[in-house]
Amino acid sequence: MREVAYNDIVDAVKNMIMTTATNLPEDTLEYLETAYKEEKSEVSKKVIEQLLENAKIARDEKRPLCQDTGLAVFFVRVGADVKVAGGLLKDAINEGTEKGYTDGYLRASTCEPFSRANLKDTVGYNLPAIIHFDIVEGDKIEIEYAAKGGGSENVSRARVFPPAAGKEGIINFVKECISDAGGNPCPPITVGVGIGGTFEKACISSKHALFRDLGTTNEDPEMAELEEIMLEEINKLGIGAMGMGGTKTALGVHIEANPCHIASLPVSVNVQCHSSRHTHITI
Amino acid sequence: MAEYNLTTPLSEEDTRKLKAGDIVLLTGTIYTARDAAHARLVKLLENGEEFPFSIEGSVIYFVGPTPPKPGDPIGSAGPTTSYRMDSYSPTMLKFGSRGMIGKGGRSQEVKDACKEHGGIYFGATGGAGALLGKQIKSAKVIAYEELGPEAVRELTVENFPVTVVNDTFGGDLYQIGREQFEVKD
Structure with missing residues (x-):
């Protein structure tokens, strides 16, 4: 032992x-830089520019x-x-x-x-x-x-659907959650979606999905495809950086799925702000 | 979109010229308050009790900063989500406060109060706490020290960058921006 x-x-x-607290992870920085280049709204572009500048100040001066x-x-x-x-x-x-x-x-x-x-x-x-x-x-x-952070946590939601709701029901639930949230969770966001399991398993899975680096996909091709569809749907909402209007509302959607009860289809949406401060170590 | 440099306290002449989307650099004294402090401040106003600062033309910043490092006036200090102050802001505006700085959408009651009393809701970039903290030149707790990060602080700011979200004409930048970029199937 x-x-x-x-x-x-x-x-x-x-x-x-x-x-x-002071270093934005590489994956988030890279995705924000891409979002800056691709964003069509001038106002949102300015916001992302501030976020990149903020990340530089935080890293150089060790400020949160x-x-x-x-x-x-x-x-x-x-x-x-x-x-x-x-x-x-x-x-x-x-x-x-x-x-x-x-x-x-x-x-x-x-x-x-x-x-x-x-x-x-x-x-x-x-x-x-x-x-x-x-x-x-x-x-x-x-x-x-x-x-x-609290702002993005406050807009998160969970619900247990009947199985008949299917993929369409889940996509609509995620879209409605992000639409209602608007600029409150500090977009561009990452969206963690827990599907299946029990009520609490879905919630914990949606949280854990946010720990995954941007650019990685679910190993199951069906779930990976669903991640892509959800991202596209969310970015049609027009919310943009900090809700100012724009094409980059979310940087990624991460799904974690589990087997569930024959009677249930639990879904949880956990939102992460653009300041996605995550890391891992092995001891 | 126009750009303005404004000095606090704000007059109605200052606020009634601003339009949603305008960029403003604020200089002067502003005051911090979040949920817990707002609950207390509004009670003082309603009861006609002594207020910890001059409310006329004041700008309230919804923020709970990190503790300052030795030698700094304040730590990181970006805006918190504003809807939590929606039930308090109309009273603050009624008694003469003229600006709020936060992030995220406001209720119809707050937008109506902006129109009626000449108030402006400014958006600052959430999550840009390091950058915004640097525009704060001094900070002093003036009330409710026991609330920790939620205490009322008097801040001196220089060229503090904000965007007009809700103006005195009913304009709402979040609504305008979103309608422009929403893709309907």
């Missing part, structure tokens, strides 16, 4: 949080790309042949999160649901992190991380 020191995980998580530095969301795959020495993996991830958000001068955005009291002094600075665990073969720990 391989051992990984608790503190090594704390440091690795802290570093990935601080780096991600956005003031909404998100809730910290993790998907963690733990090998069956590795254990953490000196503490629990969950605690190490939370400790790394708190250190990353504190040392990086990032915003503490967690609060009580009703009193809205900020949890920084009680539960911890921007804690608790949202962590999804899975156990896999091997002796490695793979940690995927994204800083998830």
